[in-house]
Amino acid sequence: MKFIDLEFQQKRIQDKIESNIKTVLDHGQYIMGPEIAALENTLNQYIGSKHAISCSSGTDALFLSLLAYNIVPGDAIITTPFTFIATAEVISLLGATPVFVDIDPKTFNIDPDQITKKIIEIKATRNDIMVRGIIAVDLFGLPADYDRINAIAKEHNLFVIEDAAQSFGAVYKGKKACSLGDVGCASFFPAKPLGCYGDGGMCFTDNPVLAEKIGSLRVHGKGGHKYDNIRIGSNSRLDTIQAAILLAKFEIFPEEITLRQQVASRYQKKLSNHPALITPYIPDRSMSIWAQYSILAKNEVHRKDCMSKLKNHGIPTAVYYPKPLHLQGAFEYLQYREGELPVSENIAKRIFSLPMHPYLTEEEQEDIIKVLSAC
Numbered sequence: 001m002k003f004i005d006l007e008f009q010q011k012r013i014q015d016k017i018e019s020n021i022k023t024v025l026d027h028g029q030y031i032m033g034p035e036i037a038a039l040e041n042t043l044n045q046y047i048g049s050k051h052a053i054s055c056s057s058g059t060d061a062l063f064l065s066l067l068a069y070n071i072v073p074g075d076a077i078i079t080t081p082f083t084f085i086a087t088a089e090v091i092s093l094l095g096a097t098p099v100f101v102d103i104d105p106k107t108f109n110i111d112p113d114q115i116t117k118k119i120i121e122i123k124a125t126r127n128d129i130m131v132r133g134i135i136a137v138d139l140f141g142l143p144a145d146y147d148r149i150n151a152i153a154k155e156h157n158l159f160v161i162e163d164a165a166q167s168f169g170a171v172y173k174g175k176k177a178c179s180l181g182d183v184g185c186a187s188f189f190p191a192k193p194l195g196c197y198g199d200g201g202m203c204f205t206d207n208p209v210l211a212e213k214i215g216s217l218r219v220h221g222k223g224g225h226k227y228d229n230i231r232i233g234s235n236s237r238l239d240t241i242q243a244a245i246l247l248a249k250f251e252i253f254p255e256e257i258t259l260r261q262q263v264a265s266r267y268q269k270k271l272s273n274h275p276a277l278i279t280p281y282i283p284d285r286s287m288s289i290w291a292q293y294s295i296l297a298k299n300e301v302h303r304k305d306c307m308s309k310l311k312n313h314g315i316p317t318a319v320y321y322p323k324p325l326h327l328q329g330a331f332e333y334l335q336y337r338e339g340e341l342p343v344s345e346n347i348a349k350r351i352f353s354l355p356m357h358p359y360l361t362e363e364e365q366e367d368i369i370k371v372l373s374a375c
């Protein structure tokens with residue numbers, strides 16, 4: 001059994017993928033070929049945003065967004081500690097300060113009440129940093145609570161970046177993930193809900209000034225033409241070949257969303273009555289895209305036991321994330337202490353993820369559920 005099965009999907013659309021790649025090999029425009037604009041237009045329409053700017057990874061999408069907001073040392077960005085390192089790493093790379101606030105124990109997403117509390121605390125006690133924005137993460141494919149996050153941001157004159165690396169295809173109150181903040185950042189890393197065969201990412205925004213800046217920043221801060229450089233940027237373009245692959249994969253993406261919902265609801269139905277495991281909570285306002293199906297064990301020992309029982313039956317699992325960012329060595333300089341963000345720390349000790357992909361069969365799920373019934 002596979003944790004995420006990319007092979008089955010590839011076999012389904014092999015001809016389309018090969019012909020799209022061959023088209024790129026034939027026209028030879030490996031950098032910014034016609035497939036780039038085609039993909040940007042297609043996904044922009046799908047998300048319902050005004051501008052889409054492809055780039056070389058989800059990390060770069062976040063980085064370019066912060067660059068476009070002119071983030072500099074002395075600026076602080078509020079974010080969640082319960083996420084992949086990339087979310088906060090980009091803040092530190094610019095010399096700014098990541099400020100971690102705790103998560104909601106049910107959704108595992110950033111807790112809006114904690115954001116407000118932290119903004120007030122920083123205003124009252126710190127004159128060395130100024131909060132400029134919020135990066136919210138749609139963890140495991142479930143959008144954070146943007147109505148509340150955007151209201152807080154508006155009140156305090158902050159921007160909101162949506163880290164939608166795991167949530168492309170998800171929905172919040174009728175709106176698509178990637179369109180929920182001022183700028184949405186998608187990742188096309190192979191294992192994400194919509195993945196290419198390498199690295200890739202995209203920024204979505206309704207703000208034309210931001211879109212122009214991000215478009216410039218991804219090509220060395222270009223102005224009117226390639227050798228007119230008006231700002232310090234980077235080389236952050238998406239490869240034409242990856243865009244061609246994504247165009248092929250996107251054709252079956254709507255169908256895969258339906259399949260993901262079916263797989264997840266089978267898990268939800270069969271596991272929700274488990275006496276010792278807690279299944280994911282999805283608020284009525286949202287549809288998760290189920291980048292991961294993550295459940296909670298009673299404690300660290302119980303988790304280890306469940307995972308090893310599954311492993312003995314050839315069923316792979318994973319832990320996202322075993323260590324919250326505020327306790328990572330990379331952020332030691334920020335001097336957080338253990339116990340400071342108790343919800344994240346508790347969840348990190350108990351969470352683990354089951355195999356999840358559109359092509360997981362009912363039989364495979366029955367096997368998983370059977371093993372888990374003995375946990």
Ligand SMILES: *Cc1c(COP(=O)(O)O)cnc(C)c1O
Nearest residue numbers: 057058059084086087165187189
């Ligand atoms: C994967 C991921 C990223 C980074 O995306 P890459 O394309 O791998 O650079 C950022 N944030 C979150 C939450 C992710 O899961």
